[in-house]
Amino acid sequence: xxxxxxxxxxxxxxxxxxxxxxxxxxxxxxxxxxxxxxxxxxxxxxxxxxxxxxxxxxxxxxxxxxxxxxxxxxxxxxxxxxxxxxxxxxxxxxxxxxxxxxxxxxxxxxxxxxxxxxxxxxxxxxxxxxxxxxxxxxxxxxxxxxxxxxxxxxxxxxxxxxxxxxxxxxxxxxxxxxxxxxxxxxxxxxxxxxxxxxxxxxxxxxxxxxxxxxxx
Numbered sequence: 001x002x003x004x005x006x007x008x009x010x011x012x013x014x015x016x017x018x019x020x021x022x023x024x025x026x027x028x029x030x031x032x033x034x035x036x037x038x039x040x041x042x043x044x045x046x047x048x049x050x051x052x053x054x055x056x057x058x059x060x061x062x063x064x065x066x067x068x069x070x071x072x073x074x075x076x077x078x079x080x081x082x083x084x085x086x087x088x089x090x091x092x093x094x095x096x097x098x099x100x101x102x103x104x105x106x107x108x109x110x111x112x113x114x115x116x117x118x119x120x121x122x123x124x125x126x127x128x129x130x131x132x133x134x135x136x137x138x139x140x141x142x143x144x145x146x147x148x149x150x151x152x153x154x155x156x157x158x159x160x161x162x163x164x165x166x167x168x169x170x171x172x173x174x175x176x177x178x179x180x181x182x183x184x185x186x187x188x189x190x191x192x193x194x195x196x197x198x199x200x201x202x203x204x205x206x207x208x209x210x211x212x213x214x215x216x
Contacts, residue, residue, distance in 0.1 A: 003104035003125045004173070006062055006084050007153055010038040011167075011205035013176040014198070015066060015155060016051070017042050022186050024051045028058040030191045031180075034198035040066040040086050040176060043073055049080040056081035064106075071097050078103055086176075088129055090114050095121050106153060110134055115147050125151045125173065132157020137165035144171040160197075160204050167208035168215075 007013070014031055016039060018024065031039060037060050041052050044067050056063045064084035065077030074085055074094055084104040087094055091107065098105035099122075108129040109115050118126050128140055131154035135142070140154050154166055155176035166172050180197045184190075 001062070001083070001104065003084060003106050004151065006038055006064070006104055007106070007125060007151075007173040009062060010036045011174050011209075012036055012163075012180060012198075012201040013038050013040050013153065013155075013174055014180045015040045015042060015176045015178045016181055016186070017044055017178065017183060018047055018051045018186065019045050019183060020187065021047060022051075023189055023191075024054045025058055026189070026191055027181070027186060027194070028055040028061045028063070030195050031198055032058060032060040034195045035202045036180070036198050038062045038064070038174075040064050041082075042066040043068060043077065049076055052077065052080040052082050056083070064104075068094060070094065074098065074101075074103075086127060088127075090118055090126075092117070092121060095123060108155075112143070112146065115143060115150055119147065119150065124149050125153070127176070128152045128154040130156030131166075131175075132162075136162065137169055140166060140172055141169040144169060147171075160201055163201065163204040164208040164211065167205055168212055 041048050065082035066086040068074050068085050068087050086106045088108045106127050108127040140152050151173045152171050153174050158175050158177045159179050166175050185194050
């Protein structure tokens, strides 16, 4: 799959910060069953690589590694089974290494200059981060004018109430967020509550897309 195809496979990408030996497979099953099969496991914790390994075994799950800062982490994530790579910023060396390995990559951008640099590397799907502090939906929509080929996946400071505004922008493929998997719910194994949050996210996106089509 290309990064475009992966991002289109689910409207919301759960951004997972897994702190301990949680029931990772059960968490992945919960999201897959709720219509959110694309999962980003951030490399911020000691158990992240093990989580990627175990979650990747769940049928239907498309598991990637987030917060990838360098080529060493990239190699470790791919070895653990990550099917795509997400970075908070644009590291050309990471992008080029992903291309050499045939691994889809979603680099982060925060400015028009970085968007131009991504396009110069042949990258036309980027993570807009941190989306909220950068201006939220208005920032995402503003990029569509000068960069009509660029598709964005806003992440950072997003909640379910923000989804209609983000999906009103023509260039937003999906959004990423931690709100669908709060650390306390994951840690305590409250998967029914996580499923409710995931379903609410899917419903909000469906409604937002319907409204965008109606608006023409």
